[in-house]
Amino acid sequence: EWLETLPQDQLKCLVDEVGKSGKATRTVKLPTGDEEECTFLPEHVTNEKKKEKQTTTTFMPGVVEPSFGIDRILFATLEHAYYARPKDTTSEDKQTRGVLAFSPNIAPYKMTILPQDQRITRDEKYVDMMRKIRQRVSALGHSCTVDDSNATLGKRYARNDELGIPFACTVDFDSLSDNCVTLRERDTMVQIRLSVDEVSTLLHDLCWGRQKWDAVLKKYGQSSQ
Incomplete structure (x- = not known):
């Protein structure tokens, strides 16, 4: 578990040291919370390098915005349809x-x-x-x-x-x-x-x-x- 949580750079140093010296000693924190000196041998660690090709597909979302919306059509229809009746000059009702x-x-x-x-x-x-x-x-x-x-x-x-x-x-x-x-x-x-x-x-x-x-x-x- 300690090896799995070890950062990549420290893990690489450990593998390199074991490869060169045949062993490496590290202070390991146990699940109980105690610390213990552990010696790692070549059979304890392996180093495998893989080369992976990663490709990504990127796109820019776009929205086609027309030059007019439905509200403009409605407003134009209302404006075109509205008119006021001519007022009757003989009538007392002056309301439009x-x-x-x-x-x-x-x-x-x-x-x-x-x-x-x-x-x-x-x-x-x-x-x-x-x-x-x-x-x-x-x-x-x-x-x-x-x-x-x-x-x-x-x-x-x-x-x-x-x-x-x-x-x-x-x-x-x-x-x-x-x-x-x-x-x-x-x-x-x-x-x-x-x-x-x-x-x-x-x-x-x-x-x-x-x-x-x-x-x-x-x-x-x-x-x-």
């Missing part, structure tokens, strides 16, 4: 109405469902109608929200325009009797009236560019509700 004009195919939410006011949300029949509309839209792979807050309908329109939602479906008090709702387009603020059963398929076509709003407006006509 911001709009995120996301294209329907990239908008996170494609449509918002709006009850005309709080009285509609208290009627389970209207709630069931809104639930069916949302389920049909979701079944086609589109996300939509329901804004049933107590704010006025106009303020809810403006709030969802700021979120970039391209279409708003309004359930009014005539919806149960004629099974129709209004669909409002965000940028033109023009709305049409159509059957509840047509909402999901029309929204799907508008989001995928299969139909244009101008053509839809000619087909259904502008609604004043």
